[in-house]
Amino acid sequence: MTPIPPSSTRREFLKTSTLATAGSAIVGAMSLSHAVHAAGDDTLRVGLIGCGGRGTGAASQALMADSRVKLTAMGDAFDDRLQLSLGSLKATEGLASKIDVPIERQFVGFDAYKQVIASGVDVVLLTTPPHFRPLHLQAAVEAGKHVFAEKPCAVDAPGVHAVLRSCEEAKKKNLAVVSGLCLRYHAPYREAVRRIRDGAIGDVRTMLANDYRGPIWIKPREPDWTDMHWQMRNWYYFTWLSGDFNVEQHVHNLDVCAWAMGDQYPVKAIGMGGREVRKGPEYGNIFDHHGVVYEYPNGSRIISNTRQMPGCKNDISISLSGTKGSALLTERRNGVSITTDDKWVFRDEAPNLYQVEHDELFASIRAGKPINNGEYMAKSSLLAIMGRMATYTGQEITWDMAWKSKEDLTPPRYEWGEIASPPVAVPGVTRFV
Numbered sequence: 001m002t003p004i005p006p007s008s009t010r011r012e013f014l015k016t017s018t019l020a021t022a023g024s025a026i027v028g029a030m031s032l033s034h035a036v037h038a039a040g041d042d043t044l045r046v047g048l049i050g051c052g053g054r055g056t057g058a059a060s061q062a063l064m065a066d067s068r069v070k071l072t073a074m075g076d077a078f079d080d081r082l083q084l085s086l087g088s089l090k091a092t093e094g095l096a097s098k099i100d101v102p103i104e105r106q107f108v109g110f111d112a113y114k115q116v117i118a119s120g121v122d123v124v125l126l127t128t129p130p131h132f133r134p135l136h137l138q139a140a141v142e143a144g145k146h147v148f149a150e151k152p153c154a155v156d157a158p159g160v161h162a163v164l165r166s167c168e169e170a171k172k173k174n175l176a177v178v179s180g181l182c183l184r185y186h187a188p189y190r191e192a193v194r195r196i197r198d199g200a201i202g203d204v205r206t207m208l209a210n211d212y213r214g215p216i217w218i219k220p221r222e223p224d225w226t227d228m229h230w231q232m233r234n235w236y237y238f239t240w241l242s243g244d245f246n247v248e249q250h251v252h253n254l255d256v257c258a259w260a261m262g263d264q265y266p267v268k269a270i271g272m273g274g275r276e277v278r279k280g281p282e283y284g285n286i287f288d289h290h291g292v293v294y295e296y297p298n299g300s301r302i303i304s305n306t307r308q309m310p311g312c313k314n315d316i317s318i319s320l321s322g323t324k325g326s327a328l329l330t331e332r333r334n335g336v337s338i339t340t341d342d343k344w345v346f347r348d349e350a351p352n353l354y355q356v357e358h359d360e361l362f363a364s365i366r367a368g369k370p371i372n373n374g375e376y377m378a379k380s381s382l383l384a385i386m387g388r389m390a391t392y393t394g395q396e397i398t399w400d401m402a403w404k405s406k407e408d409l410t411p412p413r414y415e416w417g418e419i420a421s422p423p424v425a426v427p428g429v430t431r432f433v
Contacts, residue, residue, distance in 0.1 A: 044362065047073040047121035047145075049113045049136055051085035054150055055127030057354060058180075059089055062125060062148070063098045065358035066366070070098050073105040073119040075112030077128075077232055082106055110414040117143045123365070124148070127180075129235040130243050131155050131409065134162035141166045141175060146365055148358065150180035152251045152381035155243035157405035160382045167374025176370030178361040179377035181255045185360065186353035188336035188346035189256060192329055196260050200338050202324030204260060204300055209253040211306040212315045220282055227419040228411075237284030239388075239422060240409035246273075246290040246391070247384040250306040253318050254387070255380035256329065257302045260320060263376055265383055266294035266302060268398045273391030275424060277309050285422045292387040304387060394427030407433035 044066060048059045051074055059071055071089065076082040086106070090096050107115035113136045117124060123146040126136045133153045140147050147170070154160045170177045183189045196204065219234040235241040242248040258265055271292030278288040288309055294302040318329040325340030336346040364371045386402035389395075411419050 042068055044069045044123055044365065045072045045121045046070065047075070047116040047119060047124045048085070049075045049116050049124055049126050050128030050132075050150075051076040051082045052127065054180075055125065056085040056088050058125045058127050058148060058150065058358070059085070060092055060095060061352075061355050061358040062123070062362070063089075063095050064355065066362040069123075069362065070100050072100050073107070073116045073121055074101050075107040075116040077108070077110060077112065079106075079108045082108060113139060117145060122146060123176075123362075126150060129232075129241040130248060131159075131241045134159040134166070137163055137177070138166045141170045141173065141177075144173060144175065146176040146361070146370060148178050148180070148361055149377065151182075151255075151377065152243055152247050152384060153179070153377050154381050154385070155240065155247060156385060156407050156409045157382065157402060158408045160378050160385070163378045163381075164374065167372060167378065170370075170374065171372055174368075174370055175372075176361055176365055177372050177374050177377075178357055178364075179373035180357065181252060181373070181377055181380060182353045182357055183252050183256050184259060184373075184376075185356040186331075187348070187350040187356075189329055191346055192327060192336045192338060193256070193260050195338055195344070196320065196322075196327055197262060200325065200344075201320060201322030201327055201340060203298075204320055204322045206300065206321045207257045207260065207302045208317075208319040209250070209257055209302055209304045210315045210317050210319075211250045211253055212312065213308055214312070214314065215277075215308055215310050218282055226416050227421065228414075228416050231284070231419065231421070234282070234284065237278075237282070237286050239285055240411060242286065243381075243385065244286040244290075244388050245308055246287075246292075246304075246306045247381070247388055250290070250304065250387075251380055251384040253316070254302065254304060254383050255376065256318055258376070258380055258383060261296065261300070263379075264296065265379055265399060266296050266386075267400075268396055269294045269386050269390045270396045271304075271387060271390040272394070272427065274427070281421065285424045287391065287425070290387060290391045292390055294383070294387070389432060392425035392427065392430050393432045394430075395432055397432065401432065405433060 046062050046069060048055055063069055063071060074082050090099055105119050117139055124140045126133055126149045130152050133149060137149055153163045167177050221230045231238050269292050273287045273290040275288050289307040292304040320327040327338045329336050334345055334347055338344045382402055386397050389397045389402055
């Protein structure tokens with residue numbers, strides 16, 4: 001990856017990159033429609049960028065989504081992650097014959113994404129830590145590739161705007177951009193939200209979005225790791241890489257709330273958060289709890305609560321109250337219901353939502369009608385970022401403030417050296433940027 005000069009923002013870097021690659025992007029777009037039919041072969045070639053657990057899962061689902069698809073390139077910052085992912089995929093029943101990733105198409109380092117994209121793939125799966133999503137998405141679209149982009153798609157407002165620009169460009173090039181906001185691909189949620197938007201519970205007044213869960217993995221620092229090496233290994237705990245967990249994880253439930261409101265977004269947010277159990281440096285600079293109240297112009301609210309602590313009761317759900325009834329959405333079996341004068345419960349067997357994302361992505365490519373989830377994946381990411389701004393600063397944050405925020409979390413350089421560990425935010429002290 002080309003280092004970003006200390007005086008440059010990511011926005012400037014992305015702009016420069018756009019100009020530098022415009023010629024190759026045009027050629028890529030012109031040739032894309034013929035690529036999968038070269039020499040009579042209609043196989044779709046897939047490249048994986050980011051070989052962690054979610055990336056490995058996404059690659060598996062992509063390979064199962066279509067009978068004529070192959071994984072032909074992989075890239076990650078770390079070789080051991082790539083090898084572990086490749087071995088896991090080859091060991092998965094039914095996938096070995098669909099994997100053709102020789103050593104020359106295994107790429108490691110910050111610039112691995114460029115090499116995967118340039119390797120002759122048709123579809124790229126973007127599953128690195130979220131910080132890199134805007135940069136990788138832009139490169140993929142410029143090169144004429146269809147994209148699966150894991151959630152969230154950015155960790156700051158400049159990243160959100162970069163994603164929106166790339167998704168608009170994807171529309172012009174007839175390229176698919178499918179988001180990893182997988183609850184939009186979950187049959188029970190689709191049916192419940194359809195009913196809610198059709199007025200089943202009347203006007204929605206309050207949405208309670210809970211994501212209470214225990215602690216997750218952590219990567220203790222090893223003696224020979226540089227600052228950047230450790231932060232990249234332990235990426236979940238650094239806001240510049242993950243966005244904090246209310247962005248990285250809770251974006252799912254926040255997105256469903258916006259979806260239920262007709263893809264309309266709140267105008268302001270106020271909240272609180274902090275660190276009760278994540279005390280040591282191994283926990284980077286993220287919080288362990290966030291509570292945010294979002295408000296719509298008509299007074300409707302999202303009450304957003306998320307927590308990652310041991311020994312506490314877990315609850316991952318969305319409860320909606322309207323003028324005519326209520327709804328409950330959870331991922332448990334029979335956990336999606338609407339209560340009015342009568343009670344409706346989704347009781348059918350639901351297909352795997354992660355698989356459905358890829359089934360629909362590849363079907364849309366084959367049909368020449370590529371899906372583009374760009375607008376909601378960007379705006380829902382900003383919705384979560386807006387909440388983090390409120391909890392970090394302790395101030396009321398409007399949608400307009402979040403939209404125009406200049407805070408760019410990009411480090412000075414992408415290099416395996418020293419990088420300061422960002423401070424933990426202090427509400428009332430940390431300033432909005």
